[in-house]
Amino acid sequence: MGSVAFAAAAFAGQAGFADTNMPFALDWKLEGPAAPYFLAIENGHFADEGLTVEISEGAGSLDAIPKVATGAFPVGFADMASLMKFIDQNPGAPVTAVMMVYDKPSFSIVGRKSLGIETPADLEGKILGAPPPDGAWAQFPIFAAANDIDMDKVTVEPVGFPTREPMLAEGKVAAVTGFSFTSALNTMRLGVPEEDITVMLMANHGLALYGNAVIANTDFAKENPEAITGFVRAVAAGWKDAIADPDAAVDVLAAHNPAMDKDLETRRLKMSIDDNVLTDYVKENGMGGIDAERMDKSIEQMQMVYKFTNAPDPSLYFDDSFLPEDPLRID
Template identity: 50%
Template sequence: MHLTRRLFSLAAAGAMSLAAFGGAGVGAAMADTNIKFTLDWKFEGPAAGFLLAVDNGHFAAEGLNVTIDTGAGSRESIPRVATGAYEMGFGDINALIKFLDEDTSQKVKAVMMIYDKPPFAVIGRTAQGITEDPKSLEGKKLGAPPPDAAFGQWPAFVQVAGIDTSNITIENVGFPVREPMLAQGAVDAIFGFSFSSVLNLKAQGIPADDIVTILMADHGLELYGNAIMVNEDFAAANPDAVKGFLKALAKGFADAVADPEAGVAAVMSRNEILTKEIEVERLGMANSMNIKTPWVEANGFGGIDEAKLANSIELLKVSMDLKGNVTAADVFDASYLPPKEERMLP
């Protein structure tokens, strides 16, 4: 991990130097606002937009020196930002709502939506009796990493999908063994992000026709997914830096949609053990299913429908036992977003 991050820092520094002398202008050379950013997970295909914002000089053009670290789950990134260990980060907005509901004094807020449609899923195998019907999970053993955002929505998903949990066994598993355990038949299905677990199973040698994805959003669970978060003290002191970050990131994600192979090349320069074809497919899945949705095509990347977010908070009262201490306005601040015309994806 430390080697990966060091390679990343070197690559980022090189990219900013090239930008400074290759046309990004004096602003890039004067990059004087440092931002430590935490991802939710490893450097994989869906991280392409973040990394292209570095490599293509978009952050440098805004006068920002951005370093990006990997994460340990889309819930775990939230306290990193709230405590100020990282100025900004990427994490599950539903877990953020729970975090703020428990303590409204926490200094963290979402400022840009990335996954307009969340990739929360239960992924199983036809060989283990799983079908696209959520009720096929009844009587099965499900592997669940406790910090996983998809598993966090299980109580609400059970309710909206009408699943009888009386004979379902939940087994706590670690992220590294989640897909291997399903591949070995030790569990019948697992919780995870659709674009990650499906392709990880393929890499384990499981054929595509033996993999079943039950996407929660397709069975009544209408939520948002991962968003960009900011430490509120940092934002108050550096509002232009936050605005510049989001402007640059919108360009990075547009680059990743326009040229997925370039995006995967950026990812693989930080994580050499990846397989290019798998990551191109993973990025394509994220772009088409979660990022460039019909709503985003009509309204621009990064924003939200306040009514949908408010409704999702009501759903989270079921899945996360909210106390009712937060509203949509307490969780998401759209004031740092660039104009809609600067947030349209190709």
């Protein structure tokens, strides 16, 4: 997918000072969960930080990482597990996470109750549709181990992303791996009643891994620490505004993607808020940071599905030094 960019000019608060240009690479298309970043532009939060922000859509969880590592973008949005692998495979790559956004990842099993899927154990003896490059599928062995699922009793059907939800809707598979707010809503859109759909968020079933985070080019960050901190503050403000009024957030997004189904994308945004962003941890501690003990556990779990070439080092994957001193309250 080609990168489609949408620019918004921001004006610095003090005359005579040029804005810092901060192109931002998303992980995916312009769907509901992208709305807070456009809202941060629309409501002037980036402008208040003296930043000019241009947002580009992406093509998957891996997409933004090399863009930021090469310096093509100073900041991006990417899955933490993918970032950890990239850094392990590219030692010294100038990229790290600076702000956690999805405190709980969207990795999920989405199944149909009418096909016998209500709990993790129900997957045994059933057909699971899984796109080989899917981030949720990559973590399935962790989920299986945490829930005592015998993977030999699960028939895995490799499927493409475009055919994943149609196969579930047609009953050709009983469940699929995917992002909760993607696979569940896409399946409903294909005519499957909401009450027939089971969503098992892996983070609620033993998965300690974190989800998507704002990542930064570390060379840029060292030279522009205030710009990174300002970017982080503006992102949190955009999410706070979106939580307060999801409909208004999607209205802003729709100006950049007129073909979107606004009702569907509002539901998708609300799901991401409830399941991934506004967690109990975030309500207590504010947005952006991580828990060191959980990070250590997530690395342990990662080693179940990925063999590190180099010794895992949490400090390479997440740098909290750019977070504001005051907690980023979004509730």
